Amino acid sequence: MSVDIKEFKIIEEAKKPLSMNPKKFALWLFMMSVVMLFGAWTSAYLVKRADTGWAEIILPAQFWTNSVLVVLSSVTMIWAYLAAKRDNIQQLKIALAATMFLGISFLVGQYMAYGEMVALKQHLTGSNVSHSFLWILPAVHGLHIVSGLVFLAIVFINTFMFKVHSKSLIQLEMCATYWHFLGGLWLYLFIFLLLNP
């Protein structure tokens, strides 16, 4: 192969194309696919509900408490982010721990909600399809919350290794985005079920 030598050429500048952090971008795409997943289930719910033989569901009262927990966990997540931005690592740890605690309480609350469903004779199988949906939707959402908790735990461990601070926020930002998304997803499911019993 020949070696080209082009000395002191004046050439036009090639512009850097628009771009953002690839990892954050990938996270947004992942959340899009989760939206499609839950979109499919809730559309299936609506289609089925329009059919004959649909038994209206009664939502467990526990769902209200759980929704408050989810909102609170988002508040503590914002607190964590602001603390990290100010390099207040002590507060950051407390806020992340609080978020994780609230997340776990949410899961425990969901478990209690299942108990309420059983008490109301709304079983996964053997009763109406509407009750099967009522079991499945919080369950698959709960699985996503577990993934969010794992993400939170990773960030939490990294704070102890001084990897999360005002100069290194990307992981925390992604975790916060995902966590708010999961909270929002629950509120969507809850309001959806309230409006379409």
Add this chain to the structure above:
Amino acid sequence: MATTHTHTNIDTHHHDDHDHEHHEGNFWTNYIFCQDHKVIAKQFLITGIFWALFGGILSVIFRLQLGFPEMSLEWLRPLLGGWITPEGKIDAEFYLALVTMHGTIMVFFVLTAGLSGTFSNFLIPLQIGARDMASGFMNMLSYWFFFLSSVVMLSSFFIETGPASGGWTVYPPLSALPQAMHGSGLGMTLWLVAMALFIVSSLLGGINYITTIINMRTRGMSFTRMPLTIWAFFFTAIIGVLSFPVLFAAALLLIFDRSFGTSFFLSDIYIGGEALANVGGSPILFQHLFWFLGHPEVYIVLLPALGISSEIIATNSRKPIFGYKAMIGSMLFIAILSFIVWAHHMFVTGMNPFLGSIFMLLTLIIAVPSAVKIFNYVTTLWKGNIRFTSAMLFSIGLVSFFLTGGITGIFLGNSAIDIQLHDTYFVVAHFHLVMGSASFFGMMAGVYHWFPKFFGRMMNEKLGYVHFWLTFVGVYMVFFPMHYIGIAGFPRRYYSWTNFETFEGFTDLNTLVSVAAILTLSAQFIFLFNFFYSIYRGRKASANPWKSTTLEWTTPRNPGHGNWPGEIPAVYRWPYDYSKPGAKDDFIPQTIPFSETQESNLPHENELIKLETSNGDGAIVVEGSKH
């Protein structure tokens, strides 16, 4: 290190056979759990070829049954064992398993993973000028999830009850009730597990492709300078990320119906006179969810092939692609439409005829962007300086199949005519031409065209021609007669027609189809020989064997990890500057600035130079070397 000083563009690296980066790692990290996009692409390609051969053999086995109903298949007993009945025939249920697995394997494992997985992985970083994918780790996971899925799917052939047999669409209740048939037992469970793994693999891949295309382009690679291959992979990945989760949702509900006793898709079913406990479900709901993926899936399969052929046809016609922006626009339009036409697969499920006519209208509109694409292919070829390479032949073959198969789509998309034609061989002929063969030809074209970049050697052109002509003629001989068989009313998926007086005719035509299918499959062995022989013994390729403009041909003959030994080249022009009037050569690579091609610049391109040079502090230039 972005230095904006005048810069001597001395190429300090030898553009040798090998770049001189140090290869760290061992066999496992270099070839097995490798995170390099080129190796992952090859893994997808080889696995895809394995599955294509496997799926092809399945089809020949059931074509033997259809074309030669009286023939003794005793000689297959060593291979199929108990699935050959004592009378020497294929077991009727196993026949259904063959059809099901042929469909599943070809649609998902060959034309989704084998096509997108191979060429998206290989070409995206090389053509947009990136060192690798956005996340090499996710990319590796994507392959290994696919591999795991392959193993699970393959293992279902080695269980007593056989693989899933309810059709590749796995409609309940057949697929939901293990007692319905042998294949609905463990085979169906394995099918669902394999598909769940496959969806994870597709999502990991798709997210990576989109992220890489948007965020990792080299300097100057604006959206309107991207090759059409990249645009096609981009739309394909978006469709995948939006539609595969819906299949996952349907599959999960089906798993609950099968294993946990829910009734999402089941209602009022009697088996042996006994009513099942399941009430309140709707099998039609599954069809809606399935086809919401299923129809976009058709374009997941087809779009990459269309992108590949756009690139190859422009390169080998030595002409700019006709209607670059119209090509992008039509792909975008097809991608959008693909999400709102799914119910045309369900015209006869008892849906409201008014709803049917809406879906009919939307379906027929797809003919518009498709026609734009065909028109652009033909006008690109028109008066071109055509080089009939193997890749070019396969691309032209694709255009032919896309047209003949697409035209029958206009019949099938019509909700009234569909009453007669649905579930007949007319449908089989239609989708095998427009989606199966067209995409397969796109894949073959891609392999022939980028083989020099994959392995640094050329494939044998003569064998390529033989492969092309046998396959091209073979495919038409297989699928053209099927239209007649279909119009005559022959239903799909039937094991045997000889028991029905109505279907006694056409035996000879079915025999012809089967003979052609065997010939077509045999022709693929020419390709296999050519492929594997050329990897080791092929003629060594030059750096840019097709005199192409795109970035992948600026890499060394065997690009190492990171693709370019030095700086990543910047891009100054669109990828289709072929036979530009006034230019020295009949192609100008994307890396050549306009200031170096004063003789061929158009007025607005000269403007671009001025604009760019007034932008910085006088003489401007690309980044200094990093070394």
